[in-house]
Amino acid sequence: MKDFIIEEDLLIIDGDFAIKDSDQQNLEHLLLSQKGSYKEFPILGVGIKKYINSPDATSRLRLENEIDKQLSYDNFFVKTLDVNDLQNIKIDGNY
Template sequence: MTDLILNKTGDLDIQNGDIMIGYSDNQHQEHILLANKGDFKEFPELGVGINNMLNEDDFMPFLIDAKKNLEYDGMKINNIKFEENGNLNIDGYYK
């Protein structure tokens, strides 16, 4: 998906006076995973709240919620899992 690109601080990425536009799928995934329910006023049920999961021992409810939220955003999820190194691996694409 092509959209506005944000920099590392969450502001519009502006280079040479131009707002950057480019591939934004990973950016959308990140925003959904970080957002809590209610953060997106137009879609109050969207958001996973990954920060709330950090002290949990059972990750399965988080993975289920993440899959549901990403599918709600239009992704086709083949698999979502935590790798042994702790990284979240999302095998999916936007339709």
């Protein structure tokens, strides 16, 4: 999917908005955002920060389920999802 690219600010190239492949950016925003962050879609968002410091397996299963559900809401087809290492979550799939 192609969309505007946001780094620390909206990326501008040659005086125009940069439009590039945005799948990685979309995944990052979805994982970091809380429910209610997007006013048009109030149930969208994983809120991963609340799961990061939780060491138990139940939280990881909830996180995996929440990520899968939220990606499905965003029309992302998940092939594989691995949340065993919270510092390196692996998501394979496509829009």
